[in-house]
Amino acid sequence: MLAIFLVTCLVAFAGYRLRSLTISGAVLTVVTGTVIGYGFGWFGLYLLGVFFSTSSLASKYRSRDKEPVDEIVEKSGPRDFVQVLANGGVGMATALGMILAPNDAWLFAYIASIAAATSDTWGSEFGVLAKQKPRSVLTFREVEPGTSGGVSPFGTFMSVAGAAVIIGASLPLIDISLAFAGLLIALGLTGSVVDTLLGATVQRKFRCRVCGKLTEKRVHHHEPTSYISGWRFLGNDAVNFLAIASAATISFLLLR
Numbered sequence: 001m002l003a004i005f006l007v008t009c010l011v012a013f014a015g016y017r018l019r020s021l022t023i024s025g026a027v028l029t030v031v032t033g034t035v036i037g038y039g040f041g042w043f044g045l046y047l048l049g050v051f052f053s054t055s056s057l058a059s060k061y062r063s064r065d066k067e068p069v070d071e072i073v074e075k076s077g078p079r080d081f082v083q084v085l086a087n088g089g090v091g092m093a094t095a096l097g098m099i100l101a102p103n104d105a106w107l108f109a110y111i112a113s114i115a116a117a118t119s120d121t122w123g124s125e126f127g128v129l130a131k132q133k134p135r136s137v138l139t140f141r142e143v144e145p146g147t148s149g150g151v152s153p154f155g156t157f158m159s160v161a162g163a164a165v166i167i168g169a170s171l172p173l174i175d176i177s178l179a180f181a182g183l184l185i186a187l188g189l190t191g192s193v194v195d196t197l198l199g200a201t202v203q204r205k206f207r208c209r210v211c212g213k214l215t216e217k218r219v220h221h222h223e224p225t226s227y228i229s230g231w232r233f234l235g236n237d238a239v240n241f242l243a244i245a246s247a248a249t250i251s252f253l254l255l256r
């Protein structure tokens, strides 16, 4: 238990020094990591590590080419505690479930939640680099890269790859069949699907009064933006959380 806590502290500190986490993000990473380590042992921490390291690399990959996207998305740069909670909170809940009422379904729900988080992150971090502009899943019109609810063939491919990497990383350590692994990839992908659908429909969107661009930011070009559509309380972090929670809930109910 102490070893798990110390390793988590080390990872959070490294994440802070590498500018992947803010201070508050690092503190919440210690809490999340310790609970997950307690619920699922070293396997749980290992999988969290795979998500954490590949997502950080995905964010940093060609970050200069992604600067225009920073103008659209709500937050960029190091992750704060709300973002850590949005991505790891569901995993922490499954670990608590495992501690309180042990059942293998919690483990599979945890794996699906990490697969969903990775799939989401890879889909957006790599997807924005696609040569073709993404299209809205709702209207099929072209949208700016980084717009929530926009999809491209390359982004979709990277979403599948992200989920597959998590299941692939789990395979040597848990005793499951290849068919079951395929099912887990699909369950992880439901997270990306929910994320895209919510992003296209009810996620709040604003427009800059200066440059006229559609954005998730409340302030653009130093001016408050105008509300365009969506539920005002539903920002990107909440959508992420709901998407990952859907993947975990479906997995738990199906595999219980």
Ligand SMILES: [Zn+2]
Pocket: 208, 209, 210, 211, 212, 213, 220, 221
């Ligand atoms: Zn602007």
